Amino acid sequence: MLQAQNLTKKYGDQVALNSLNLHIKKGEIFALLGQNGAGKTTTINLFLGFIKPTEGHLTINGISVTKDPQRTKKEVAYIPETLMLYPNLTALENLKFFSALAGFNYSKSELTYFLSKVGLQLSAHDQYLAGYSKGMRQKVGIAIALAKQATALLLDEPTSGLDPKASNEFSQILKELSADGTAILMATHDIFRAREVATHIGIMKEGNLVMIIEAQKISANELENLYLKTV
Numbered sequence: 001m002l003q004a005q006n007l008t009k010k011y012g013d014q015v016a017l018n019s020l021n022l023h024i025k026k027g028e029i030f031a032l033l034g035q036n037g038a039g040k041t042t043t044i045n046l047f048l049g050f051i052k053p054t055e056g057h058l059t060i061n062g063i064s065v066t067k068d069p070q071r072t073k074k075e076v077a078y079i080p081e082t083l084m085l086y087p088n089l090t091a092l093e094n095l096k097f098f099s100a101l102a103g104f105n106y107s108k109s110e111l112t113y114f115l116s117k118v119g120l121q122l123s124a125h126d127q128y129l130a131g132y133s134k135g136m137r138q139k140v141g142i143a144i145a146l147a148k149q150a151t152a153l154l155l156d157e158p159t160s161g162l163d164p165k166a167s168n169e170f171s172q173i174l175k176e177l178s179a180d181g182t183a184i185l186m187a188t189h190d191i192f193r194a195r196e197v198a199t200h201i202g203i204m205k206e207g208n209l210v211m212i213i214e215a216q217k218i219s220a221n222e223l224e225n226l227y228l229k230t231v
């Protein structure tokens, strides 16, 4: 689903990402861990087509991101740390707008279904986003991903600033999405959350993916120790 082969990004002499090989399959959640500047956001931005690789190839659902960016943009949904939604529109209006941009014209009951599926209570659907908490806005972001029928979801530090309950709820929604077949790539600094939600964890250091771990095979403590030894 999400595939990178020898993917490299350089800024002059600075190697932001060095020959990354990665394959995230349908239904997998891959969490990227690593210190500031390790190359996590660079990886996500390359998949989004925001930046171009210096070398290597990357595909989403078999489609080349560099050769056919318009098609790959339709395949992915993106949730950054701070989601850019319209504060003066309601959740329903935001969802209608962004799904229309992706070419979908949903009825109100379909839009309501998506917002309810991500755990937004009915009374909030008609409220302006200006009054939403960060956790509620992130849920609207996931609803947009659902409405877009995205095959892959990319997230950059999505739970940063969320309280533990909101973060837990968000993780449960990610698990449901992956169970429905979405491939998920997530950059995070939250080791505990990564172990809890991901199927695979990659540790990055200085532009290199130095280790891939199956999340179920390691405890949170072991992962933290491994991380501290590695970075």
Ligand SMILES: Nc1ncnc2c1ncn2[C@@H]1O[C@H](COP(=O)(O)OP(=O)(O)OP(=O)(O)O)[C@@H](O)[C@H]1O
Residues within 6 Å of the ligand: 011, 014, 015, 016, 017, 034, 035, 036, 037, 038, 039, 040, 041, 042, 043, 187
């Ligand atoms: N536009 C740019 N010009 C020059 N160097 C850049 C640019 N963007 C990123 N870099 C460099 O690439 C490297 C990787 O950065 P990246 O943002 O991918 O790290 P990160 O792992 O996401 O870090 P953080 O945890 O702080 O978000 C860093 O050394 C960074 O300074």
